[in-house]
Amino acid sequence: MQDVIKAHRKIVHLSFPPESSGRPVVCNLTRLFDLTFNILQASISPRQEGSLTLELTGSEENYTKGIAYLSEQGIKVQVVAQKIFRDEEACIDCGMCTALCASKALHLDRATRRIQFDSEKCTACGMCTRVCPVNAMNVQLDEDW
Ligand code: SF4
Ligand code: SF4
Known part of the structure; x- marks a missing residue:
């Protein structure tokens, strides 16, 4: 085969x-x-x-x-x-970020009513960081490795 x-x-x-x-x-x-x-x-x-x-x-x-x-x-x-972080404890599952996340890296899990984050789909556009009321999303691309 x-x-x-x-x-x-x-x-x-x-x-x-x-x-x-x-x-x-x-x-x-x-x-x-x-x-x-x-x-x-x-x-x-x-x-x-x-x-x-x-x-x-x-x-x-x-x-x-x-x-x-x-x-x-x-x-x-x-x-x-590897440069995108979500502070799980800070997130209040308000869902504001999901409307702006074009890649669907952030989405609502209908069963749990929690917002799920798939870092592998994230394009680092930064849109979620602008609307998150508790700064739960962090995009760090500028520092050296
Ligand atoms: S940085 Fe952009 S692609 Fe990544 S989770 Fe936030 S809105 Fe979605
Ligand atoms: S906007 Fe922030 S607090 Fe609201 S669901 Fe998204 S990450 Fe969580």
């Missing part, structure tokens, strides 16, 4: 130094490592620092190689799911 290679899917945040902004490094993820990407957020200007949030899909091996390639190009890579 033929082996089935499971698709590896991750949402990553890239920070580009000014000298990287003109190079086709993201397209090279497809060309060199057979990874598909979906741009979720972009802030790139010529000769300035920039940032991109990407959804990357491919084999786990190629994902690892692609991330190593980006790092070699001087690009800081942060896995979004």
Whole structure:
């Protein structure tokens, strides 16, 4: 029976130094490592620092190689799911965040009436942090690893 290679899917945040902004490094993820990407957020200007949030899909091996390639190009890579935190005790399940969460990372569990958070779906858009009345959602993408 033929082996089935499971698709590896991750949402990553890239920070580009000014000298990287003109190079086709993201397209090279497809060309060199057979990874598909979906741009979720972009802030790139010529000769300035920039940032991109990407959804990357491919084999786990190629994902690892692609991330190593980006790092070699001087690009800081942060896995979004590891930089999003919800303070479970602070959350009062008001549901305000769910209306703004386009990726459905925050959703109402109808059985328990509690708000559930799936960090793997989160795109780090930050919308929930703007409406949460008790600051239960925290997005930390700026500090060094
Ligand atoms: S930052 Fe908040 S609103 Fe944005 S995708 Fe993540 S959980 Fe949803
Ligand atoms: S807005 Fe804040 S308090 Fe309300 S459900 Fe979302 S995380 Fe919880």
